[in-house]
């Protein structure tokens with residue numbers, strides 16, 4: 001019987017067929033690039049908890065490099081791992097790979113779906129509908145529950161007026177144990193030795209690292225936040241970092257949750273009359289739609305995708321406050337608060353990632369590959385497969401439209417509507433010229449001005465570009481943003 005080599009993204013029972021296993025904790029994996037301290041903690045804690053749980057059935061090796069544990073062995077097999085690099089390493093060693101697990105649809109399913117499109121470009125919405133039909137989740141025979149597949153229109157509410165928080169109960173938090181304490185001691189030592197570059201705060205562990213903990217996190221989300229998930233999916237409040245989000249991306253990406261079972265369970269809440277359809281559909285779309293979609297795009301777009309796309313010629317380094325998570329001197333409240341959340345938790349929710357940090361980087365022409373690496377290290381749920389399409393494609397439009405048909409660029413009006421950040425900011429989102437000019441608003445116009453030649457043929461950008469052409473003070477705004485000294489924030493002016 002071969003020994004099953006399990007990876008850090010394969011820690012759940014869905015990767016266990018009952019035989020002997022090998023689990024490797026390779027220190028070098030934590031020292032390659034700066035990493036959020038809480039991300040390193042979560043991975044180490046998850047690996048060590050799994051090793052303790054499997055007991056005699058697992059050979060647990062703590063080594064410098066993976067090769068130290070596997071070179072020269074011919075008794076290994078593995079479920080296909082989650083990156084091009086890991087699969088190539090297994091192939092080089094002649095290790096047999098079983099089809100991947102941990103997603104709702106297989107790579108073969110996706111290939112069939114693509115083959116059936118007759119050359120039409122892949123679209124997430126079509127893929128999502130097809131997955132709904134195949135799985136029967138939220139379906140009444142051939143019809144979607146409620147008559148529509150997508151209830152997004154109901155799900156874009158701003159935060160409730162004058163609210164400081166959504167007023168939901170404090171989420172379930174894990175209780176740290178001796179394994180966490182040992183991880184903390186090891187990280188302190190590795191950091192002191194200079195073997196790892198850790199960024200961010202060492203907060204209490206906030207995410208599930210075992211199946212039992214994941215079960216508690218799911219039950220808590222369903223009981224206390226699912227109902228509000230849909231309406232407030234895109235809303236942000238400074239003093240409510242979780243809002244109604246599930247906080248399940250870490251256990252999902254560690255392989256501790258079967259996403260199909262999770263989606264079925266959430267759908268059952270609607271069937272039982274305990275949760276509104278708009279929230280349930282919104283959540284199901286994230287899990288069986290977006291998550292699987294990003295996974296398949298990773299393979300579909302190929303191993304060179306992250307490095308080979310830079311359509312908007314963005315070459316700036318990742319800004320210092322991003323790289324260090326030190327926000328002292330950052331005046332723009334949206335950037336400061338979002339980076340403060342990332343520093344405190346290694347997590348921020350989707351709109352903070354896309355419309356605050358991603359939008360800022362898009363406007364200021366940050367190199368998309370470098371930004372991808374930054375997101376991967378700074379966020380607790382960053383994995384090799386999930387970042388490229390989300391960052392290079394969706395957030396930076398660096399692939400010219402393979403992933404998203406238009407750039408997710410926005411001015412301060414969007415931030416002001418969907419968040420409470422602008423109230424406490426020294427800039428005014430309605431002002432684009434002068435000392436109070438909001439760098440997100442003025443930056444939006446300066447971005448359009450710079451990207452116009454690349455976006456001219458995109459019919460979805462026709463309206464914003466027409467707005468740019470009508471702007472009476474276009475030249476002055478662009479000149480201001482190119483000259484504006486935001487250097488105290490480490491950001492530099494908008495490039496020409």
Ligand code: FAD
Pocket residue numbers: 244245246247248249250252253283286287290291294348349350351353354358375376379381382383386387390391394395
């Ligand atoms: P919820 O809001 O409760 O959503 C439920 C689940 O849906 C998530 O747990 C996640 O598994 C899935 N999901 C939703 N959208 C996506 C998506 N676009 N891609 C993949 N899964 C999705 N997600 C990651 O898992 N890891 C990342 O490193 C990551 N980086 C991102 C970077 C950028 C620039 C953007 C725009 C999005 C990124 N996402 C990433 C997607 C999404 O922001 C996170 O999955 C989500 O914020 C995690 O919090 P949650 O578990 O509370 O999610």
